[in-house]
Amino acid sequence: AKWVYDFGDGKADGRADMKNLLGGKGANLAEMASIGLPVPPGFTLTTEVCTHFYQNDCQYPKELEQQVEKALNLVESRTGRKFGDSTNPLLVSVRSGARASMPGMMDTVLNLGLNDTTVEALAKKSGDRRFAFDSYRRFVQMYSDVVLGIEINHFEKHLERAKEKRGVKQDCELLPEDLEKLVKSYKAVVQLELGEEFPEDPKAQLWGAVGAVFNSWMNQRAKTYRSLHDIPEWWGTAVNVQAMVFGNMGNDCATGVAFTRDPSTGKNEFYGEFLVNAQGEDVVAGIRTPQELTIRARQSHGSDLPSLEEVMPNIFRELLSVRSQLETHYKDMQDIEFTIQQGKLYMLQTRNGKRTAPAALQIAVDMANEGLITKSQALLSLKPDLIDQLLHPTLDPKAKKEIIAKGLPASPGAAGGKVVFSADEAVRRCKDGEKVILVRIETSPDDIHGLHAAEGVLTTRGGMTSHAAVVARGMGRPCVAGAGSITVDYAAAKLTVGSVTVTEGQILTIDGSKGEVMVGEVPTVPPQLSGSFGTIMQWADEVRDMKVRANAETPADARQAKEFGAEGIGLVRTEHMFFEGQRIVAMRQMILATDEADRRQALDKLLVMQREDITELFRIMDGNPVTVRLLDPPLHEFIPHTEAEMALVAKAAGVPLDRVRRRAAELQEANPMLGHRGCRLAITYPEICEMQARAIFEAAAEVGRSSKKLPVAEVMVPLVATVEELKLLKGVIEKTADAVKKEQGITFTYKIGTMIELPRAALQAGRLAEMAEFFSFGTNDLTQTTYGLSRDDAGSFLPEYKAKGIVEHDPFVSLDPEGVGELITMAVQRGRSTRPEMKMGICGEHGGDPASIEVCEKIGLDYVSCSPFRVPVARLAAAQSAL
Numbered sequence: 072a073k074w075v076y077d078f079g080d081g082k083a084d085g086r087a088d089m090k091n092l093l094g095g096k097g098a099n100l101a102e103m104a105s106i107g108l109p110v111p112p113g114f115t116l117t118t119e120v121c122t123h124f125y126q127n128d129c130q131y132p133k134e135l136e137q138q139v140e141k142a143l144n145l146v147e148s149r150t151g152r153k154f155g156d157s158t159n160p161l162l163v164s165v166r167s168g169a170r171a172s173m174p175g176m177m178d179t180v181l182n183l184g185l186n187d188t189t190v191e192a193l194a195k196k197s198g199d200r201r202f203a204f205d206s207y208r209r210f211v212q213m214y215s216d217v218v219l220g221i222e223i224n225h226f227e228k229h230l231e232r233a234k235e236k237r238g239v240k241q242d243c244e245l246l247p248e249d250l251e252k253l254v255k256s257y258k259a260v261v262q263l264e265l266g267e268e269f270p271e272d273p274k275a276q277l278w279g280a281v282g283a284v285f286n287s288w289m290n291q292r293a294k295t296y297r298s299l300h301d302i303p304e305w306w307g308t309a310v311n312v313q314a315m316v317f318g319n320m321g322n323d324c325a326t327g328v329a330f331t332r333d334p335s336t337g338k339n340e341f342y343g344e345f346l347v348n349a350q351g352e353d354v355v356a357g358i359r360t361p362q363e364l365t366i367r368a369r370q371s372h373g374s375d376l377p378s379l380e381e382v383m384p385n386i387f388r389e390l391l392s393v394r395s396q397l398e399t400h401y402k403d404m405q406d407i408e409f410t411i412q413q414g415k416l417y418m419l420q421t422r423n424g425k426r427t428a429p430a431a432l433q434i435a436v437d438m439a440n441e442g443l444i445t446k447s448q449a450l451l452s453l454k455p456d457l458i459d460q461l462l463h464p465t466l467d468p469k470a471k472k473e474i475i476a477k478g479l480p481a482s483p484g485a486a487g488g489k490v491v492f493s494a495d496e497a498v499r500r501c502k503d504g505e506k507v508i509l510v511r512i513e514t515s516p517d518d519i520h521g522l523h524a525a526e527g528v529l530t531t532r533g534g535m536t537s538h539a540a541v542v543a544r545g546m547g548r549p550c551v552a553g554a555g556s557i558t559v560d561y562a563a564a565k566l567t568v569g570s571v572t573v574t575e576g577q578i579l580t581i582d583g584s585k586g587e588v589m590v591g592e593v594p595t596v597p598p599q600l601s602g603s604f605g606t607i608m609q610w611a612d613e614v615r616d617m618k619v620r621a622n623a624e625t626p627a628d629a630r631q632a633k634e635f636g637a638e639g640i641g642l643v644r645t646e647h648m649f650f651e652g653q654r655i656v657a658m659r660q661m662i663l664a665t666d667e668a669d670r671r672q673a674l675d676k677l678l679v680m681q682r683e684d685i686t687e688l689f690r691i692m693d694g695n696p697v698t699v700r701l702l703d704p705p706l707h708e709f710i711p712h713t714e715a716e717m718a719l720v721a722k723a724a725g726v727p728l729d730r731v732r733r734r735a736a737e738l739q740e741a742n743p744m745l746g747h748r749g750c751r752l753a754i755t756y757p758e759i760c761e762m763q764a765r766a767i768f769e770a771a772a773e774v775g776r777s778s779k780k781l782p783v784a785e786v787m788v789p790l791v792a793t794v795e796e797l798k799l800l801k802g803v804i805e806k807t808a809d810a811v812k813k814e815q816g817i818t819f820t821y822k823i824g825t826m827i828e829l830p831r832a833a834l835q836a837g838r839l840a841e842m843a844e845f846f847s848f849g850t851n852d853l854t855q856t857t858y859g860l861s862r863d864d865a866g867s868f869l870p871e872y873k874a875k876g877i878v879e880h881d882p883f884v885s886l887d888p889e890g891v892g893e894l895i896t897m898a899v900q901r902g903r904s905t906r907p908e909m910k911m912g913i914c915g916e917h918g919g920d921p922a923s924i925e926v927c928e929k930i931g932l933d934y935v936s937c938s939p940f941r942v943p944v945a946r947l948a949a950a951q952s953a954l
């Protein structure tokens with residue numbers, strides 16, 4: 072078997088599409104090498120080695136050693152250097168690289184191959200003894216930390232002492248002899264801690280580092296990251312071994328990171344940062360303030376440090392050409408890492424760049440307009456859930472705000488919350504339902520659980536590519552990075568800036584689009600939905616087959632849905648209309664009524680309210696269909712159950728307390744979800760059904776009279792199991808329609824349909840279609856009844872089912888294609904064989920879930936209906952599933 076893949080010298084064994092085998096980094100290094108970009112030679116140990124390692128008690132495949140040996144020889148001949156050589160030593164980096172990028176989660180070792188012999192050669196070749204021993208010192212520390220597991224502060228003590236002795240503040244002010252001594256002290260630490268010597272043999276170092284990377288796949292950080300990002304454990308990581316290039320060998324050296332377009336706005340502008348005379352990690356760690364790549368960026372950020380364009384114009388031009396080569400090749404925005412060693416450019420990494428949601432849309436639209444990709448590719452390049460992030464609020468421009476500090480606009484959106492200074496505290500308060508802003512000097516991968524829990528993140532150090540910035544953008548959390556005027560005191564749990572002090576628990580607002588930090592809660596406004604958002608939505612609408620409707624009952628929700636592009640209402644849950652204000656009183660009077668006359672009196676009150684609501688919905692939807700569902704929940708849900716509350720209800724409804732008690736007891740059911748609810752209510756109390764039908768038809772008559780566009784009324788019967796139920800209720804509804812027509816002297820059209828929420832209804836779909844003019848799949852109940860799984864209680868054990876791999880997704884979130892999906896498919900076929908042109912849609916929560924929408928498209932449904940804020944997501948998902 073082939074376990075090792077080479078790259079370098081314009082050639083490579085691997086390709087970009089081999090990410091599963093080579094990891095993202097390895098596959099892209101191979102691709103870059105083979106399109107002729109300047110990549111230092113190296114090789115990749117595949118993810119299959121990792122899998123083998125974990126399946127075989129941490130043993131490597133037996134051919135591995137020989138294959139690594141061969142690959143190493145090739146790197147030696149490609150670089151003209153030799154591992155462990157006393158005049159021209161090869162030094163390598165060893166890095167992890169999983170299929171999906173997991174920034175900073177796993178381990179890296181640089182400068183590997185240094186020992187007491189090779190360090191002298193490096194000193195001679197570079198002509199810089201300080202550099203050679205600094206590299207050696209860093210290597211010993213990194214290796215000891217990552218591979219040998221010795222805590223870093225053991226070494227830092229020595230470093231501090233060396234600086235004290237020399238009377239200097241900065242590491243770089245130490246003299247070569249200081250560093251040489253430091254290496255000795257570091258090795259002594261290893262001897263003391265481990266009882267054995269630091270490995271001098273480069274091969275031993277190499278195998279140590281490879282083992283450490285594979286082991287790091289199972290460290291806690293990596294596990295947390297995987298579970299947050301749904302990355303399966305069995306994917307494993309690859310290991311990349313690559314010839315070192317140095318960005319810290321002098322002032323003709325540099326290292327940097329860049330995005331081929333602005334990752335925050337998506338603008339087609341080269342965007343990045345670099346540091347002269349520094350090693351790669353220095354840029355990301357945010358220890359020194361980096362310089363801009365372009366003159367334009369330097370000017371617009373008001374930086375007084377010169378840009379790469381000014382300092383190294385030739386290299387800058389070369390980098391520009393790499394930029395366009397990469398974009399043409401990958402047809403996507405790239406995130407690159409490069410190093411300049413003694414005036415020569417090397418590419419160390421490329422990958423599709425993480426970007427904000429607005430940037431993702433802008434880039435997709437621009438690239439399609441530039442002809443780099445097609446419109447379909449543009450649509451397919453966007454994860455529908457991204458759209459969700461765009462729909463979130465920004466600061467109200469009219470609001471008063473007291474800006475106390477400014478940092479970099481690292482991830483857009485505005486958020487306010489209570490200040491916390493540690494990730495653990497963020498998680499703790501979040502669990503208690505508090506909104507928090509995580510404030511850190513800088514963040515590290517150890518903080519991701521806190522970043523996840525927080526509404527937003529503020530750091531006082533680091534650039535646009537710092538850890539906090541990258542992770543926040545990925546998670547869609549607002550982030551202000553590098554707000555350097557703020558001083559954070561972790562021990563006292565407070566921050567200070569000028570005369571302002573903010574302690575833990577006080578409220579801050581951050582604006583990640585502007586980089587501003589404000590005290591107190593600043594009001595926000597809804598997002599502007601134009602520009603590239605509008606373009607993408609328009610392109611999506613051009614290609615999708617399925618319509619998108621919304622589940623809405625309040626005028627506000629209906630308007631919001633319309634604004635987001637809903638083409639009608641797929642579900643009005645009428646019971647939601649009865650919970651507001653005085654309405655609940657009439658509802659309770661109806662339930663507490665002892666005879667039909669009493670009940671009718673209460674129903675008359677409800678009729679007025681219901682008619683007004685539905686009229687408004689018809690008006691808002693302006694000729695688009697509105698599906699109004701008859702009352703669905705069991706009546707006990709409208710009656711409280713404590714004595715005190717019952718007493719209040721009795722008073723408000725003007726009935727004796729005893730009657731409330733008795734009625735509550737009567738309505739009690741052992742399994743209310745399978746009990747007296749849905750159409751069963753209307754069967755028992757036809758007058759409720761009559762009232763609701765009347766409200767709908769009177770509203771239709773009214774709107775039909777006064778509006779240009781005729782309302783499209785759809786009356787929907789819930790929880791039907793038998794044809795007889797539907798037949799009976801259809802009779803009641805039709806009779807009411809006829810009565811209203813006659814009374815009002817006007818005609819209107821309407822449809823009567825049924826929900827399919829029970830397996831029996833799906834089975835009987837052929838016969839139900841004789842009665843029903845449309846079907847709407849209530850996949851919440853259909854999932855519940857197909858699985859025999861309570862939608863209210865499954866949360867207590869479903870996570871375990873997921874963890875044990877019994878189900879891949881929560882079936883209440885993502886439609887189960889094999890069970891529930893099969894029932895829907897069958898019902899659609901049976902229904903359409905009776906009534907070929909019948910409209911069918913889905914109105915369960917799944918209607919807003921992209922994976923479920925794809926299932927609906929495959930089944931051939933006519934529409935999905937989802938909550939208003941999911942409408943744009945559903946429009947894009949529907950387009951993607953049609954492509």
Ligand code: PEP
Pocket residue numbers: 642644703828848849850851852853914915916
């Ligand atoms: C459903 O069951 O999927 C549905 C839409 O109805 P409800 O969620 O109101 O039960």
Ligand code: MG
Pocket residue numbers: 789828849851852
């Ligand atoms: Mg239901």
